[in-house]
Amino acid sequence: MAADILLKIEGVEGDSKTDGHEGEIDVLSASLGATNPSSRAYGGGAGTAKVNVHDLVITKRADKASPTFFLKTCEGTHYDSATLVFRKAGGDGGPVEYMKYEMTHVFVSSWQQSGGGDQFAMENVSFSFEKLKVTFTGQDDTGAATEPVETEWDIAANKKP
Numbered sequence: 001m002a003a004d005i006l007l008k009i010e011g012v013e014g015d016s017k018t019d020g021h022e023g024e025i026d027v028l029s030a031s032l033g034a035t036n037p038s039s040r041a042y043g044g045g046a047g048t049a050k051v052n053v054h055d056l057v058i059t060k061r062a063d064k065a066s067p068t069f070f071l072k073t074c075e076g077t078h079y080d081s082a083t084l085v086f087r088k089a090g091g092d093g094g095p096v097e098y099m100k101y102e103m104t105h106v107f108v109s110s111w112q113q114s115g116g117g118d119q120f121a122m123e124n125v126s127f128s129f130e131k132l133k134v135t136f137t138g139q140d141d142t143g144a145a146t147e148p149v150e151t152e153w154d155i156a157a158n159k160k161p
Contacts, residue, residue: 006084027058101133
């Protein structure tokens with residue numbers, strides 16, 4: 001099995017046919033990060049205490065979700081929650097969800113579509129959010145899933161909930 005990336009957003013239907021994720025959004029790539037500017041270069045402490053959690057940016061093919069994402073960008077309304085899952089083959093033949101990002105109060109901050117010639121229309125969609133829970137599940141020597149490691153951050157409150 002190749003690796004899969006899937007996005008689930010309540011009320012948004014995608015084209016995924018992946019077992020257990022039917023109707024979700026197939027994602028080709030995803031990017032998420034955070035920065036905490038340092039003042040060390042100026043003789044201060046290490047961090048400024050205010051993290052900047054960057055928008056989740058996904059790249060996907062145009063699908064059923066495309067018009068909805070465009071509309072949400074225009075309206076400036078949000079979704080209650082979204083979950084992005086990275087999957088790979090597991091030891092028992094079933095997939096392991098090795099990375100999971102669970103977001104609340106999700107806002108479509110950018111929607112861009114491109115394509116031309118013989119290319120299928122592609123999209124970059126950016127999402128901001130209020131809270132983020134990050135879960136990693138490893139694999140043992142047999143490929144079976146190990147105990148997950150997780151953490152979360154409340155961006156609005158700038159603290160761990």
